[in-house]
Amino acid sequence: MTSESKHFHPNYTSGDDYILEFRSFRYGFNSVDFAQRVEMAAVELGLVQPGVLQSDERADLVQLVASGSIEHPVSSLGEYLLRRGDEVLTLHGECLVYWLRELVFRGAWLDLRLMQGQLEVAFDEETGSFEYYPAGHRTRKIGPPPHPSWREVAYNR
Numbered sequence: 001m002t003s004e005s006k007h008f009h010p011n012y013t014s015g016d017d018y019i020l021e022f023r024s025f026r027y028g029f030n031s032v033d034f035a036q037r038v039e040m041a042a043v044e045l046g047l048v049q050p051g052v053l054q055s056d057e058r059a060d061l062v063q064l065v066a067s068g069s070i071e072h073p074v075s076s077l078g079e080y081l082l083r084r085g086d087e088v089l090t091l092h093g094e095c096l097v098y099w100l101r102e103l104v105f106r107g108a109w110l111d112l113r114l115m116q117g118q119l120e121v122a123f124d125e126e127t128g129s130f131e132y133y134p135a136g137h138r139t140r141k142i143g144p145p146p147h148p149s150w151r152e153v154a155y156n157r
Contacts, residue, residue, distance in 0.1 A: 012108040018066055022105045029108070031062075038065045041103035044144070046151035047088075047096070048077070065100045077155050087153060094148040106145065 015030025029037070038061050043050045053061070060078030064070050073079045081088055089096045110132055113119040119142070120133045132142040 012112040018062075020066070020101070020105075022101055025105060025109070027105060027108050034066075034104070035059075035062050037104040037107050038062050038100060040107065041065075041100045044103055045096070045099055045147065046149045046154055048155050052157075053077070061100070064097060065104060068097050076157060080155050084153065088150065091150055091153060092148065096150065099147055102145065102147070110142075 011026050011028070013028035014033040016028045017031040018029040018034045020027055020029070035058050039048070039053055039058055042048045042053075042061055048057075048061075054075065056075035057077035060070055060073050060075050060081070063078070064081065070078045070081055073082055110119065114121060114132075118135055120135055120138070122131050122133070123129075124131050134140055134142070
């Protein structure tokens with residue numbers, strides 16, 4: 001892909017600690033933003049429980065998403081991912097790194113569109129989650145991408 005077409009879409013940036021390209025997007029993240037997005041993605045996939053990751057566990061997940069592997073685990077979560085290998089990293093033919101990155105980028109894509117005024121957001125009291133709509137089109141809800149679940153191999157201390 002040429003550099004002109006690769007960056008056709010506006011790019012999200014919160015910093016330059018992590019610069020990642022995914023599909024035709026190039027996004028820059030500061031370390032706090034990136035770590036939070038990685039943790040939220042792992043929770044959404046069912047790999048970890050919400051609000052329970054320790055900083056060293058989060059660091060291993062960040063390393064996995066940023067580089068595609070964990071070279072030197074610093075937590076029991078990183079050791080778990082290495083020990084269980086393909087059983088967790090490629091579950092039922094689905095790649096954990098791909099889906100973590102997909103959800104990290106989706107969150108950044110939504111935030112960018114919100115900042116540009118292209119989306120409206122509403123909180124659904126019933127589900128306790130946010131819903132997104134194209135600006136001016138409340139009948140066209142933008143849902144999360146269908147994704148696999150890692151609950152059957154979820155990490156538990």
